[in-house]
Amino acid sequence: MHSPSRRAFLRGNPAKTVILRPPWAVANFLERCSRCSRCITACPEHILQTGDFNFPQVNFQQGACTFCQACVQACPDNALILQEKISAWTYRALIHQHCLAFHGVECRSCGEFCDSRAIVFRLRVGGVAQPQLNLDLCTGCGACYAPCPINAIEIRPLSTVSLP
Incomplete structure (x- = not known):
């Protein structure tokens, strides 16, 4: 890091x-x-x-x-190299605790933009659906980042990401 x-x-x-x-x-x-x-x-x-x-x-x-x-x-410098056994991107999304849904406000912006369906919303009885991130499906592409109205999404190294 x-x-x-x-x-x-x-x-x-x-x-x-x-x-x-x-x-x-x-x-x-x-x-x-x-x-x-x-x-x-x-x-x-x-x-x-x-x-x-x-x-x-x-x-x-x-x-x-x-x-x-x-x-x-x-890239003429070999600073970016395609390697079969190395993933293109070792970063994943992280949803911070200040996410609107965690505070009872309906928002699903991140999930709507996630093409890999790594962010899904689980219904909660008597409350707002909560985001759940599947790190196995997340590509770290960043599609969820800009749509978040309060910057609750961060793209970080996979080794530093854990589910809330």
């Missing part, structure tokens, strides 16, 4: 500081990436942007990743 960026720390939001690199980023991505921005230009979903120190990072406010591999094909 990355340490909080100075910008996030000064904004008072150090909890959401995981910098998401493009799918298929190699372990030594920062050493290999020349910051040419070809992956950013190639991304048809426009979710890649220039981040701190001009390294590419994912911004799910723009949309979701379709794992189309355009970024990999555009």
Whole structure:
């Protein structure tokens, strides 16, 4: 996990500081990436942007990743490499406790945008349906991120995600 960026720390939001690199980023991505921005230009979903120190990072406010591999094909530095036995993306969604549904407000925005059906809502007698996240179905594509009206969704490394 990355340490909080100075910008996030000064904004008072150090909890959401995981910098998401493009799918298929190699372990030594920062050493290999020349910051040419070809992956950013190639991304048809426009979710890649220039981040701190001009390294590419994912911004799910723009949309979701379709794992189309355009970024990999555009990378001249071998900083993004397709490998059969390595998953494209080791990140998953996390639904925080400040989710509207957990506080009795009907909202299913995240589930409506989840194509893999990893987020479903379980009915509760006398209450609002509660979101349930299936980590096995979640691809970490970020489709659920932008639609959430209160930013209760975060995309984090799989090793740091647990169900609420």
